Amino acid sequence: TELQSAQRKAAWADVARRIAHEIKNPLTPIQLSAERLKRKYLKQIDTDPETFATCTDTIVRQVEDIRRMVNEFSDFARMPNPVLAREDLRGLVSAALVLQRTAFPTIIFTAELPEDPVIVQCDGGQIGRALTNLLKNAVEAIEARKGNDLPPGRITTHIVRTEQHTTAHITDNGKGLPVENRDRLTEPYMTTRVKGTGLGLAIVKKIMEDHGGALVLEDAAGEGARASLVFAQGNGRAGA
Ligand SMILES: Nc1ncnc2c1ncn2[C@@H]1O[C@H](COP(=O)(O)OP(=O)(O)O)[C@@H](O)[C@H]1O
Ligand SMILES: [Mg+2]
Structure with a gap:
């Protein structure tokens, strides 16, 4: 049962x-x-x-x-159940960025965040962890690039709001998502890295599902990858 x-x-x-x-x-x-x-x-x-x-x-x-x-x-x-509160997604993104910026000074981190608060109903600790996992993957994809005279590593975060969704996108100019097993990247233990655990994206996916949202992985325009945390709109509106 x-x-x-x-x-x-x-x-x-x-x-x-x-x-x-x-x-x-x-x-x-x-x-x-x-x-x-x-x-x-x-x-x-x-x-x-x-x-x-x-x-x-x-x-x-x-x-x-x-x-x-x-x-x-x-x-x-x-993975406890999320404890929901009204959080400003901009603050969660900025906090996650600060940590990675300090740890990886050679990578250029930028954030395009709206002027006014972006309230989502979420567990701040869990969403912070999800953002950190995605940023770490982006860093690792940049470090895994091969070749000489590579352009500087760049990781851009932006928040987009539409009628239906609030989305945090993390875009990198790393080596790009693997071609094989692309649809299985969020499965536990699925990794292409020698020292990977394959748990990062499984955790992010679970967190987003628990929030009634989703994790989306795509090729970035040009090179690299884009990972997005998608929240259903209205999830943070008054009364929600
Ligand atoms: N930003 C990214 N760029 C390229 N590949 C990625 C990116 N994020 C995730 N991946 C791919 O997804 C796999 C699974 O990621 P993850 O679940 O975090 O496990 P791990 O980081 O331990 O390998 C990675 O091994 C990598 O192949
Ligand atoms: Mg990872």
Whole structure:
């Protein structure tokens, strides 16, 4: 029945959350220990200090990868129902942009946002996470470009309102969406990246479905990709 299925889902999400937590706990001590070994003993090593440094760096890097994967996994397993409030979509976009701008100073981030508030009824935390996932994908698509003399990486965000919809578009000049399996990109574990988890778009899709909206992926005009969060209009109107 529906109740049993909901209970099973809750139980599975709970187990996933606990496992993620248990895996994450030892990561910080592992990382700090490796960094400490390097800091403290590198000077004293006479034979082959390069290997020592490479090994400690590898530990630190791999631990970081595990942490990222576990975070995505627990995000995906958690997925609580959205807690809706009236939010200005411009603020959510700007906040997500600030984080990525700081992390990737070589990429040009721009935003075309309306002058007046764009109110949507949504869970600000979840929509913020969705925007962050899309921005990260855009960054990764830019970093994955091949060739010399590439134009600077650009990520443009704009908000468009029509009678029916409020949409946040994120457009990049990255390597573009893959041709194969294009319609399966939002499935969990679907990734073309070596270090991908394939959970990012699955999370975004789930979040948008929970908001009665949609995630749309398209080729951008020219090169790159465009990902859009589409909200039904009126979802934030008075009385809604
Ligand atoms: N902006 C983008 N440009 C090009 N390809 C993209 C973009 N966003 C997503 N993709 C494709 O969709 C796949 C799935 O994305 P995602 O679910 O976020 O998983 P991951 O980022 O871990 O690979 C990516 O591996 C990539 O092939
Ligand atoms: Mg991703």
